[in-house]
Amino acid sequence: MSVDDRALPVKPQIIAPGHTSATVSDHIGEIVFRKTPRWWYFGFAVSLALVMLLLMALTKLIVNGTGIWGLNNPVGWGFAIINFVWWIGIGHAGTLISAILLLLRQEWRTSINRFAEAMTLFAVACAGLYPLIHVGRPWLAYWLLPYPNTMGMWPQFRSPLVWDVFAVSTYASVSLLFWYVGLIPDLATLRDRSRSMLKQKIYGILAMGWRGSAAHWHNYETAYLLLAGLATPLVISVHTVVSFDFAVGQIPGWHATIFPPYFVAGAIFAGFAMVLTLTIPLRAIFKLQDFITTRHIENMCKVMLATGLIVAYGYLIEIFMAWYSGHWYEKFMILNRITGPYKYHWWALILCNILAVQALWFRKVRASAIGAFIVAMFVNVGMWLERFVIVVTSLHRDFLPSSWGMYSGTFWDWATFIGSIGLFLALLFLFLRFLPMISIFEMRTILPKTEEKG
């Protein structure tokens, strides 16, 4: 390091010094080609076991009906919807990182975008499962789609659940496309580096004949930018629409205009928490500290802090509006959340989503992988609790006291939830094993300029 450098405030690097195009390609590509490590088998086996649990829970569900869950009369939605919103929230970080940060020219996104996008896809896959299975007759769930049929029936377009179908499916397809388009140059790299015929074939097919010509790059850049433009509004829209599921309803605790922005912020909050939860251990395992640097962790922590504050604002506004509206049902709803039978959930939510996040004001915490990881774990739990509080505490005591009830998840509720985490992890393990988890070609572009000259 030169003297000059020392004089300037140290800007944390987004890639460690000493890397060349070759080392980047080697290091990241190598992960895919080297012998499958033992821990991978172990982790994958555990994940698969959880997938089996999910399959068992789903079979039981299809055979017996939603009655195997803890749902009841006032509380018609439970774990399934909580988990749906939780997963879809987690699925926000990927597209946000890829699309919005790309458009904002935040170069640091490069080392984490591929991974975040993959995580998004898997989270959306988990999320998409729930609306499908939570209905009473899942085999008829396709009636929510507008398709020509002999019944002469269309979906009922005033229902937010129909909007959900469009929002989530659009988001899922654009995310998939975005991720896949982004992968193409790297798939070509893998094709070129593969030694076995089979791998060459598979990667070759997936690379769609990428040769890295100028025309290819030109088309690629255009397509990627367009997709980014397309994905950007989706980041906002999908969770806005999800929030409509509640906001359009008239149950106190659901019927609030704050919901769209507060849900979007919550989703980004949750998404970054999950990215951190996964990158921090992976970075250590794959020794990727050179590529995912402290600066990345810090930046993500800052996003989390900012969105966390928006979420906290949402909570405060809910309480304020309950008072300001002069509406007794609203007041009762808030009082019931804070002091009612689910008060521990609410207080735990405040601890996780508001108090714990304040630690991120301190650079020490942001810069420490362990500190960031702990806060992220708090947020993961907190965001699940937030959805629990919104869904359950609003429903369990609404307008008529005679119909009040209590809700708690059953074994099958938990099995489905944990099973979906297993599905997420299993997909993640496959991704880690077979695809480059950091965009190789994009990493090359952010190598220090001197390197190129040299």
Place this chain on the structure above:
Amino acid sequence: MTDQPSGTDAGRLELDDLRRKLDRERGQELWRSLDELAGSAEFEELIHREFPREAASWPEGVDRRRFLQLAGASMALGGLTACTKQPLEKIVPYVDQPENLIPGQPVHFATSFVHGGYALPILAESHMGRPTKVEGNAEHPAGTGATDLFAQASILGLYDPDRSQVVRELGRIRTWEGFFAQTQKAIRALGSLGGARLRILTGTVTSPTLGAMIRRVLEQHPRARWHQYEAAGRHTARAGAQAAFGQAVETRYDLSNAEIVVALDADFLTDGPGHLTCARDFARLRRIRDGKRSMNRLYSVESTPTLTGTLADHRLPVRGVEVAAVAAALASRLGVAGAGGAAEPGEGRGAWLDVAAADLRSHAGRSAVIAGEHASAEVHTLCHAINEALNNVGSTVFHAPSVEVEPVDQLASITELTEDMKAGEVDLLLILGGNPVFDAPTDLGFTEAMLNVGRRIRLSLYEDETSEYCQWHLPEAHFLESWGDARTHDGTVSMIQPLIEPLYGGRTATEVLSSLTEAGPMPGYELVRDHWRNSSGDGGFDKRWRRWLHDGFVEGSAPAGAPVTVVPEAVAGAVAEASAGGPELELIFRPDPTVWDGRYANNGWLQECPKPLTKLTWDNAALISPALAARLGITNEQRVELTSDGRTLETAAWIQPGLPDNSITLHLGYGRRRAGKVAEGTGFDAYALRTSQAPWLATGVALAPLEGSYQLASTQLHSNIELEGREAEKRHLVRTGTLDEYLEHPEFVAHMGHKPTSDQTLYPPFEYEGYAWGLAVDLGSCTGCNACVIACQSENNIPIVGKDQVARGREMHWIRIDRYYQNSVDDPEVHHQPVMCMHCEQAPCEVVCPVAATVHSDEGLNDMVYNRCVGTRYCANNCPYKVRRFNFLLYNDFETPVLKMMRNPDVSVRSRGVMEKCSYCVQRINHVRIESRKERRQIRDGEIRTACQQVCPTEAIVFGDVNDPESEVSRWKAEQLNYGILEELNTKPRTTYLAKLTNPNPGADRAGSKAHGDGGDDHGSDHVG
């Protein structure tokens, strides 16, 4: 043949059980059951006992030998069922369609439902020969057009697959002919000694035909005796009348001009043979409608909260032991001869009684004092004296000879029977109905005594506890399968005619008894017809008979009134008996509000019907007051041990607001040991503590909390009674006021809430042209009796879900009765609010359904399209009234063939994963619409009656076209008492409520005035922002 009860030989009993279980199954199900059986632990145990020598040497796992044993036993088991009579299921097409039978058009037949001996006149609806629904027979002199929940649930009782289906001797299947032959042979053998020492045990009998038949049997067997025992019978009413008048007298109340009613431990609105008439007349005087501005006033003294008490303007909770003293003090205040020496009933009560007495005095001849069915004989005697002193007899109170064939002291009767049996003086015991092994007073030792009887024969609907101890069990015909007759409370003979051939080959008591006569067994039709031909003469009999059957009753058969006067010494005697009692803990027994004395325990509708006050389902519990609970540190659902007279019962506790302190209420009828799949494992057997000396009230009881808890399934949250009440009040769900407040500020109801104006919407209003259906409920006259709940269940094929599902909050009732306690928990005001679908004009459920499975009709109905429903449950979440019900699991029974016959063919049977809710009985609307169109006319007001409306004893529900300003529902809705719940949400509910008015005595300081209290203050602050 052995005389040992089958219960003593454990091994065979098991096999018998197995066989019985197999008997219930059919075809494919049977084999599936065998497979299941062969693998079950019980089966292994059975084999173990069947082959005891080999059993010990069985190694672990399955070897060849065990395999062969299992296979052999399976085959033997297969053979067990081979001798079962398979039901003949004939498909009979109509070659010539019977006249007047139009497929899809139900036919109604007049018949009678018999409960505790008394008839309730009904019309049974028959679809293609299958009875599917029961309605009241308004044309009957004692009928009101309404029915109670028991009558409504009798349809399920008819089709109950657990009913006994075969004649059995020691568990083996026999034929009726075999039974008749054997019995006649036995009787002849015993007859050589001058008549068999035969004993007949029945419940209360009012049936002239059955009475005549019993008398004929008694004539032919001089040494025979007839005993009657009804566990929840009118023992004290009988004794009280006997004491007061020196003879058995049936007392009937006509409340249509009773301006002051005093109830002494009386639930006259929902209990007792004439309660439907009382409820109707009482409610009519209570309604402020069409310019009428006066109401009756009800004072209620009660030892356990009753539904009548919830409507009382002044309620005085006293302990059971004090009721008689209160009655005596009231009599003394009213100057009843012989009551002068009555002691004062304790602090605070004197003033209450002064007010009531003054009111009674000023309304002499226009008042009624009613003693409860289960109040002590002294209370009955005193009531008779008070009514006489007030000149009420002849205007509101009527005495007539007892409607029973032979009124006897039934407790003495069963005691005598038990003594005789113990002494070995009985050769043959014929138990017709009842269930004495289960419900006889526990101190008698009935069961052991019965085992002394050589030949025990039992006729009943179920193979129950008593059948277990009888050699012969005979299946009884359900009343809907029977020919017969019975008297209503006013004495009118009501006909019973079958709607269907006995499903399980049952016969009636009369038919069985006819086999003991020389004439031999005769069909019921002949017996009833012959009886009436003999008693009414041959001339024109056929025509008369047809008219009786058509009308459902024998005209002019009610006996003339009995001119009776109260014996003054009886009053003095009753006053002397009426001590205030000690302070020790007392235990009050009452028949259960839904399963009664246990006879309806296997009726799922009744089991799942929430008990009116506790909202418990599937169980009874020891009801204790909040104060007692606090003192003993007992919480809801905690296990407790009750000790009375050295006998103990382990039960669960439930805190019941409004119970007097130091008083426990325990309902009878639960804890059935052998009753059927539905009844098994429900509740606690109160009969274990009930003695012949203290059938309704035991004193000196001990209550000890135990470790652990027992889950009780309540449909309304129990941990938050106070919060619920407070919130309901704040939300103005049940709006109440006093008559005076109403007269002063008739608009007070509207001021309690906030009704958005019709322009507070972004959308143009929808014009309802033609019909616009609406419904109004009068909260002032709803007694919370649950008849509507069961009527709706029967009409709309609503499934039961079981205790576990109720505990999870998944009951399916389309109409529920919300119960709110307000003010103090020790003496609360109780409000009932029937809640069905509101059919909101701006229904929150409709906008959120993604597949348009719930849509609005142009007549304002919120229709549910089951076939289209995918089950997102969004509609239920968004329904502010929470009236939607979801089939979380497959609740409806699609398998049991006999239950398919029960269902209303006009209503879809919903499957799993589908939402459902009240439809305003759309099938009835459409039925009437078709009729009106055929006749090219408008639907007339009152032509469509929803199931809940039709059954309501107090006429508290009105349905009709709100577009027609002249319709009754429009006139109700035009009243200033009319309001909608949660109207501020702008849902525009089509179901509205009429506020509950009470009429407290302005002279009373406190006395439980149900003022609407903070209504005026709250107005404004609770408006929607």
